[in-house]
Amino acid sequence: MIKPDGVQRGLVGEIISRFERRGLKLVAIKVESPSKEHLEKHYSDLASKPFFPSLIKYMTSGPVVAMVWEGRGAASLGRQLLGQTNPTASAPGTIRGDFCIDMGSNLIHGSDSQESAQKEIDLWFPNGVTEYQLDSAKWVYEQ
Numbered sequence: 001m002i003k004p005d006g007v008q009r010g011l012v013g014e015i016i017s018r019f020e021r022r023g024l025k026l027v028a029i030k031v032e033s034p035s036k037e038h039l040e041k042h043y044s045d046l047a048s049k050p051f052f053p054s055l056i057k058y059m060t061s062g063p064v065v066a067m068v069w070e071g072r073g074a075a076s077l078g079r080q081l082l083g084q085t086n087p088t089a090s091a092p093g094t095i096r097g098d099f100c101i102d103m104g105s106n107l108i109h110g111s112d113s114q115e116s117a118q119k120e121i122d123l124w125f126p127n128g129v130t131e132y133q134l135d136s137a138k139w140v141y142e143q
């Protein structure tokens, strides 16, 4: 998910492009201003953290772009593309390492496992994703 700062800073195309170029397949995407309740559900595992109220404020400060990307090892690949939670610890070449500085404005969220991805897909895309064959996959994966 591209967070409100990523949308406002005009980084949607750049971020999508990095996922595409890596070889991942886009199967769902939408622009949305999620409610506080929706985000509290999304980040329910962090509810006891001291930064939780500021996280919810940040995440409701503007629209986000929610996406589902498929591919072999997509969750861990996605996290590599993102960089570390703290942008100052993120290597150049990662999205956070290239475009941001602050943990409270770190541009993008990525599911941390296949299981959390499934939960988040159910939350953000209750009508499911679009299944199709990506023709370039035969050039991305060894045949």
Ligand SMILES: Nc1ncnc2c1ncn2[C@@H]1O[C@H](COP(=O)(O)OP(=O)(O)OP(=O)(O)O)[C@@H](O)[C@H]1O
Pocket: 046, 051, 055, 084, 085, 103, 104, 105, 106, 108, 109, 110, 111, 112
């Ligand atoms: N110590 C902190 N201070 C301020 N904000 C924080 C802090 N830790 C995490 N956050 C914010 O909460 C988000 C969720 O924290 P989490 O520990 O799940 O990190 P993450 O998995 O890298 O990030 P995300 O879930 O957004 O992909 C972070 O991306 C960041 O925006």
